[in-house]
Amino acid sequence: xxxxxxxxxxxxxxxxxxxxxxxxxxxxxxxxxxxxxxxxxxxxxxxxxxxxxxxxxxxxxxxxxxxxxxxxxxxxxxxxxxxxxxxxxxxxxxxxxxxxxxxxxxxxxxxxxxxxxxxxxxxxxxxxxxxxxxxxxxxxxxxxxxxxxxxxxxxxxxxxxxxxxxxxxxxxxxxx
Numbered sequence: 001x002x003x004x005x006x007x008x009x010x011x012x013x014x015x016x017x018x019x020x021x022x023x024x025x026x027x028x029x030x031x032x033x034x035x036x037x038x039x040x041x042x043x044x045x046x047x048x049x050x051x052x053x054x055x056x057x058x059x060x061x062x063x064x065x066x067x068x069x070x071x072x073x074x075x076x077x078x079x080x081x082x083x084x085x086x087x088x089x090x091x092x093x094x095x096x097x098x099x100x101x102x103x104x105x106x107x108x109x110x111x112x113x114x115x116x117x118x119x120x121x122x123x124x125x126x127x128x129x130x131x132x133x134x135x136x137x138x139x140x141x142x143x144x145x146x147x148x149x150x151x152x153x154x155x156x157x158x159x160x161x162x163x164x165x166x167x168x169x170x171x172x173x174x175x176x
Contacts, residue, residue: 036088037073040097050156063098080104089113130155135165135174142166
């Protein structure tokens, strides 16, 4: 990856001077947009990413322009309404990250959208990552003596979540 620019070089008369490219940004890697960029890239190109089925597994990629340059993503974001606290959203979750398919929304809007798209209807006890069969399967594996850490890796959750399922502190409505 190209070395990130610390400063934008601007021309003032015949004099070259270094100025920050944005009031929030002297170094891209410290700017919140860089985290958004890095996370998009990770979701799309890192096979060990826990969101694999929803991004790389569906063939989701960054457009060539953004993949080639963090600066092009940064410029697009600033000119398209990014503000601190907003997260990027793909308008059509089956299409790539690109200017025509992305916008910025709050993280709570993004979470709500993700829950609905993955087939978990909202409501008490229904904002769940697993269906009832998986919850019963986790409980059965625990009863069969399989270690919680092994189960956690298999289902891509924390050990704490596995033990909360076992102790019926979460998913209490699921029998089994």
